[in-house]
Amino acid sequence: MRVVLAGGGSAGHIEPALALADALRQADGSIQVTCLGTQRGLEKRLVPMRGYELAMIPAVPLPRSVSPSLLTVPGRLAGAVHAAGAVLERVRADVLVGFGGYVATPAYLAAKRHKIPIVVHEANPFPGIANRLGARLTPYVFTGHPETKIRNAQYLGLPIRRQIAELDRFGLGDQARAHFGLRADLPVLLVTGGSQGARSLNTALAGAISAIRNAGVQVLHVTGPRNASEARESGGTVPYVVVPYVDRMDLAYAAADFALCRAGAMTCAELTAVGLPAAYVPLPIGNGEQRLNAMPIVQRGGGLLVEDEELTADWIKTSLLPVLTNIDQVAAMSEAAAALGRKDADRWLAKAVIDIVAAEAANRAAARPAPSSAPPPSSASSQPDPFEDWGREGPGGRGGPGAAGRAGGPGALGTPGYDAPQARDPFTPATVRRSTASGQHPADRQQSADRQYPADRQPRDGQYPADRQQSADRQYPADRQHASGGPASGRPYPSASQNPAPGRHRQAR
Numbered sequence: 380m381r382v383v384l385a386g387g388g389s390a391g392h393i394e395p396a397l398a399l400a401d402a403l404r405q406a407d408g409s410i411q412v413t414c415l416g417t418q419r420g421l422e423k424r425l426v427p428m429r430g431y432e433l434a435m436i437p438a439v440p441l442p443r444s445v446s447p448s449l450l451t452v453p454g455r456l457a458g459a460v461h462a463a464g465a466v467l468e469r470v471r472a473d474v475l476v477g478f479g480g481y482v483a484t485p486a487y488l489a490a491k492r493h494k495i496p497i498v499v500h501e502a503n504p505f506p507g508i509a510n511r512l513g514a515r516l517t518p519y520v521f522t523g524h525p526e527t528k529i530r531n532a533q534y535l536g537l538p539i540r541r542q543i544a545e546l547d548r549f550g551l552g553d554q555a556r557a558h559f560g561l562r563a564d565l566p567v568l569l570v571t572g573g574s575q576g577a578r579s580l581n582t583a584l585a586g587a588i589s590a591i592r593n594a595g596v597q598v599l600h601v602t603g604p605r606n607a608s609e610a611r612e613s614g615g616t617v618p619y620v621v622v623p624y625v626d627r628m629d630l631a632y633a634a635a636d637f638a639l640c641r642a643g644a645m646t647c648a649e650l651t652a653v654g655l656p657a658a659y660v661p662l663p664i665g666n667g668e669q670r671l672n673a674m675p676i677v678q679r680g681g682g683l684l685v686e687d688e689e690l691t692a693d694w695i696k697t698s699l700l701p702v703l704t705n706i707d708q709v710a711a712m713s714e715a716a717a718a719l720g721r722k723d724a725d726r727w728l729a730k731a732v733i734d735i736v737a738a739e740a741a742n743r744a745a746a747r748p749a750p751s752s753a754p755p756p757s758s759a760s761s762q763p764d765p766f767e768d769w770g771r772e773g774p775g776g777r778g779g780p781g782a783a784g785r786a787g788g789p790g791a792l793g794t795p796g797y798d799a800p801q802a803r804d805p806f807t808p809a810t811v812r813r814s815t816a817s818g819q820h821p822a823d824r825q826q827s828a829d830r831q832y833p834a835d836r837q838p839r840d841g842q843y844p845a846d847r848q849q850s851a852d853r854q855y856p857a858d859r860q861h862a863s864g865g866p867a868s869g870r871p872y873p874s875a876s877q878n879p880a881p882g883r884h885r886q887a888r
Contacts, residue, residue, distance in 0.1 A: 380469050380736055381554055382410045385463075385486035386478030386653025387420040390573065391645045395502060395523070396478045396539035397429050402729035405541075413470050415463060415482045422482075426628070434470075438481045459485035460492070466495050473736045474498060483509035491516045494740045498732055501529050502537050502644040504671040519735055521728060526671065533554040535731075536724030537648040542629040544722040546653050555633035561597050568703060569635035569655075571601040571625075573643055579687050580639060580660060587700075592617040596703050599634060601625050620681050637703055639695075642684075643672035648724075654717030656682050656709060658699050663687040681716030812831075 382403060386396035399413045412431050416422035417438035426433040437459045439452065463485045467475065471686070475490040476498040477483040487509070490497050497517035502509045514520045514530040522529065554564045561567055568591065572580045590614060591598060600621045625631045627749030628649070634838045638657035640646055650657050659682055661669035677684045683702070685694060702708055747886055 380407065380409070380733070381413070381473050382732065383413050383415060383467060383475045383486070383490075385415045385475060385483045386477070386480055387414075387416040387422040387482040388480040390421055391405035391502060391643050392478045392480035392483075393422050393425050393643050394540065394754070395500060395538045396476070397425065397431070397724040398540050399476060399500075399728050399732070400429070400431055401541060402538065403732065404735060405726075406729050411470065413472075414465065414732040415466060415486050417446070417481055420481070421589035429768055434466040436466070436482060436485060439485060456485060456488075460488045464493055467495055474732060474739075476500065476887060477510065477513050478502070478734060479510045479803070482507075483870045484512060485511040489514055498735060499529075500525055500535075500538070500728065501532070501666045502648075503527065505666045505668045519731070521731065523648065523724070524672065536721035537644055537726050538725035538728050539645070539649050539652055539722070540629075542627075543632070543649050544652055544725070546629050546633060548633045548653050548655065550634040553632070555630040558627075558630050559599055559622075560601065561618050561620060561634055565597050566636045566703060566706075566709075567593055567597045567599055567615060567634050569599050569601070569631055569638040569640070571631070571638065571640050571646075572603050572643045573646060577603065577641055577660070577662075579690055580641075583690045583692050584639070584694055587695035588619060589736060590692075590696045591700060591703075592619060594700055594704055596700070601631070624654055636709055639699065642669035644668075644672050647672045647676060648721065651676060651681065651716050651720035652722050654713045654720065656716050658683040658685060658702075660685055660687055660690050667674045676716060676719055679715050679719055681712055681719060 382400075382401060384396040386392040396414065400414070403410045403412060412425045414422060414431050414433050415436055416426060417435050418435060419438050422433060436456060437453045437659075439459045443656075461484075466472075468491055472493075472495050474496045475486055477486055478500050481503070486498060487499075489639045495885055496519070497513060498519040498521070499510050499513040499517060500521045500523065501507075501514075502523040504524045504526050506514070506527060511529065514532075518531050520529060520531040520533065521535040527534070527536045556563050556567065559875070566712045570580060571585050581600075584598070584600065588598065595617060596870060597617055598619045600619065602621060632649070635655060638650060638652075638655055640657050640659065642659040642661045647659075657676075659669075659673035659677065661667070673682065673684055676682045683699070685698070702819075704714075739869070772773050
């Protein structure tokens with residue numbers, strides 16, 4: 380099985396794709412995975428680091444307003460679609476799975492052109508342009524948020540890495556703190572703006588760092604690659620550790636007791652999976668989706684919410700710091716966050732993709748006429764279940780995370796459209812007639828001597844109808860000369876039971 384993944388740009392698109400890739404490999408080590416990406420995205424570094432092939436295509440960002448650059452989109456998009464199609468053909472892809480981002484739009488169009496099954500996963504409450512397009516091209520659409528409004532949606536959760544899903548945060552805590560140079564006996568605040576960093580978080584923290592350290596709270600600050608110069612470590616007995624980027628976020632989560640962070644879909648999914656409470660600062664631009672990501676966690680007591688314009692050094696000192704120093708409150712928030720976590724969405728999505736490929740292959744086989752001697756195609760259900768050892772109860776109820784926990788879920792797909800069309804028997808017409816060189820029918824098709832033509836075709840007085848009567852001077856071609864008679868021999872025409880007229884050799888339609 381050959382799978383192509385399309386999700387690039389930010390870590391929010393790349394990490395779910397790589398989590399699915401890992402789950403597919405875990406299910407079947409022979410599955411080949413290729414990731415589509417662009418030169419401008421983080422996938423250029425993250426995908427090879429995880430051991431997967433990265434195939435580059437041109438980036439085609441869509442302008443958010445009417446501008447002259449909008450006129451160049453059709454030509455650039457056509458080139459990207461061609462490049463994506465070339466990758467699909469080269470790897471002989473069985474399925475394309477898209478997660479949104481610049482790379483997804485041309486990948487969806489190329490897969491549709493090449494008649495390759497498409498699977499869409501949308502992580503956010505408000506789907507982006509690429510995934511809205513993809514959802515119109517396929518019935519296989521899964522979401523990471525229960526309130527996402529997109530065509531054919533089934534809520535499944537957001538795939539996260541096994542490193543995160545299986546993290547023992549408390550068991551690994553001391554080792555993780557030692558990794559970053561933090562003390563084991565003091566609480567730790569993790570500050571991160573996501574893969575790109577967040578300037579507003581960095582600015583607010585800079586004004587409150589002295590107060591935080593004076594309260595005995597350590598800080599692990601992930602500034603983002605472009606903001607590394609905005610923060611400087613300083614000496615003291617309470618560590619303040621600054622790093623531009625963290626590849627091992629599992630260790631960062633294990634080292635922390637609380638987080639101050641953005642509210643991207645991947646961040647919310649990972650923090651709830653590991654039970655790490657946080658103060659969420661939604662991104663102030665866009666369509667408000669980050670606020671929707673964080674609201675269910677805050678409402679259940681697993682975090683705090685502060686708008687970006689309200690995040691100041693004073694807010695950190697007066698609202699966040701009292702929580703950080705209250706051990707009981709932090710513990711209660713940790714339990715509330717963990718209750719919302721979904722840890723197996725990667726495995727559910729991998730199982731859905733495997734089932735979809737098998738079902739599509741079975742449908743194609745059923746639609747192709749096959750020789751009568753060929754054995755029937757094997758059922759997809761006869762394949763071994765790669766996940767039968769990790770539980771029967773799906774996150775949407777028994778049978779897996781289908782819509783509202785309905786029976787089937789993505790394990791059985793829970794999606795209409797798998798009824799294979801009945802194959803047409805190409806040998807159904809029973810009146811096909813074959814002639815031999817001697818003018819006689821084969822034995823199994825031989826007309827009996829007493830068989831009569833239908834009344835509307837009965838010869839009159841032993842003669843053929845006028846429109847079929849051979850003229851006396853008409854000669855048969857040499858290769859059709861009948862041995863028993865005809866105009867050239869002077870003998871009468873053979874009877875209808877011996878050799879029907881040439882016009883009656885036509886195949887029945």
